Amino acid sequence: MTTSSLYEKVGNTPLVSIRMEEFDQLNLFVKLEAYNPTGSVKDRAAAYMLRKLLASGTIDKETTIIESTSGNFGVALSAFCRYYGLKFIAVVDPNITSMNQMLIESNGAEVVKVTKPDKHGGYLLTRIEKVTELKEAIANSYWINQYENPLNARAYYDSLGKEICFQVEEIDYVFLGVSSGGTITGVSKKIKENFPDAKIVAVDVEGSRIFDQPAKKRFIPGIGSSMVPGILQHATIDEVVMVDELSTINACYELLEKHGFFVGGSSGSVLAGIRKFFSDRQMEGSVHAVSVFPDRGERYFDTIYNKEWCDKVKRFKEEERLSLTNVL
Numbered sequence: 001m002t003t004s005s006l007y008e009k010v011g012n013t014p015l016v017s018i019r020m021e022e023f024d025q026l027n028l029f030v031k032l033e034a035y036n037p038t039g040s041v042k043d044r045a046a047a048y049m050l051r052k053l054l055a056s057g058t059i060d061k062e063t064t065i066i067e068s069t070s071g072n073f074g075v076a077l078s079a080f081c082r083y084y085g086l087k088f089i090a091v092v093d094p095n096i097t098s099m100n101q102m103l104i105e106s107n108g109a110e111v112v113k114v115t116k117p118d119k120h121g122g123y124l125l126t127r128i129e130k131v132t133e134l135k136e137a138i139a140n141s142y143w144i145n146q147y148e149n150p151l152n153a154r155a156y157y158d159s160l161g162k163e164i165c166f167q168v169e170e171i172d173y174v175f176l177g178v179s180s181g182g183t184i185t186g187v188s189k190k191i192k193e194n195f196p197d198a199k200i201v202a203v204d205v206e207g208s209r210i211f212d213q214p215a216k217k218r219f220i221p222g223i224g225s226s227m228v229p230g231i232l233q234h235a236t237i238d239e240v241v242m243v244d245e246l247s248t249i250n251a252c253y254e255l256l257e258k259h260g261f262f263v264g265g266s267s268g269s270v271l272a273g274i275r276k277f278f279s280d281r282q283m284e285g286s287v288h289a290v291s292v293f294p295d296r297g298e299r300y301f302d303t304i305y306n307k308e309w310c311d312k313v314k315r316f317k318e319e320e321r322l323s324l325t326n327v328l
């Protein structure tokens with residue numbers, strides 16, 4: 001079937017089976033979200049939110065869309081804003097990769113880069129300040145605000161969650177990486193409606209503040225957050241598994257070398273999270289699990305798939321471990 005609409009190409013991503021050698025009773029199915037038009041799960045949120053906002057009259061063709069994002073959401077929003085003929089400003093910081101900046105700009109969006117670190121040494125607060133400033137200065141502008149906007153979660157309830165329920169017959173566990181919380185909030189609601197006994201397991205990386213863990217310097221883009229997303233209060237989460245970033249890197253290489261999946265960092269985190277979760281549990285009979293690989297590896301050539309970068313992260317982690325050992 002041919003279709004002229006980019007919107008119609010969002011979702012319906014492949015579901016593949018992965019066997020983890022050490023867990024022979026585990027039937028793991030994974031949605032490959034790189035098959036979305038701009039290459040990530042965030043197409044679902046960008047396309048859905050803009051469509052709903054236009055349909056409700058909250059925004060119109062003259063509205064300037066603003067969002068603080070330097071990752072997949074920025075790329076997805078830039079593509080779908082162009083598709084809908086909307087102006088888009090992405091507020092980013094110096095940590096943006098050159099690849100993402102190029103992708104966003106290629107889609108005709110404006111990139112506004114903040115350079116002053118906030119009081120925590122990061123850029124989150126400076127970016128929010130800049131968004132507020134732009135919102136006030138530009139008449140008819142709209143801040144998407146993925147961390148607070150219920151439409152972000154709704155997008156995943158209506159698409160990814162629905163697809164999983166349709167494609168999978170039995171579900172005992174669902175493992176999902178968390179950043180803005182949109183995926184897990186929407187998917188958990190849909191799964192619980194259809195598979196009430198299924199357990200939702202959130203996967204986050206050490207150093208992220210989402211699940212009340214101590215803040216630490218983080219390197220892996222796309223997963224974790226330095227603040228607790230507001231929309232997460234509507235998620236149903238049964239358990240949380242925290243993974244360290246070196247396990248994430250190793251899992252990315254394992255997925256490539258053993259399974260042939262060239263995926264982004266959060267996919268590695270999810271695999272590492274599944275391994276950690278089941279490592280001290282007895283499986284009785286077959287266990288059915290579903291997960292999501294949010295994007296593909298190309299956007300991580302400067303990071304995860306760059307040997308020098310990996311060595312730098314390893315050295316940093318080793319120094320961090322030694323300094324903690326000295327304190328104890």
Ligand SMILES: Cc1ncc(COP(=O)(O)O)c(C=O)c1O
Pocket residue numbers: 040042071072073177178179180181182183184221222223264265266267294295
């Ligand atoms: C690569 C990647 N993985 C996972 C996520 C997490 O998704 P969510 O923001 O819906 O929690 C994102 C979100 O940007 C992402 O870019």
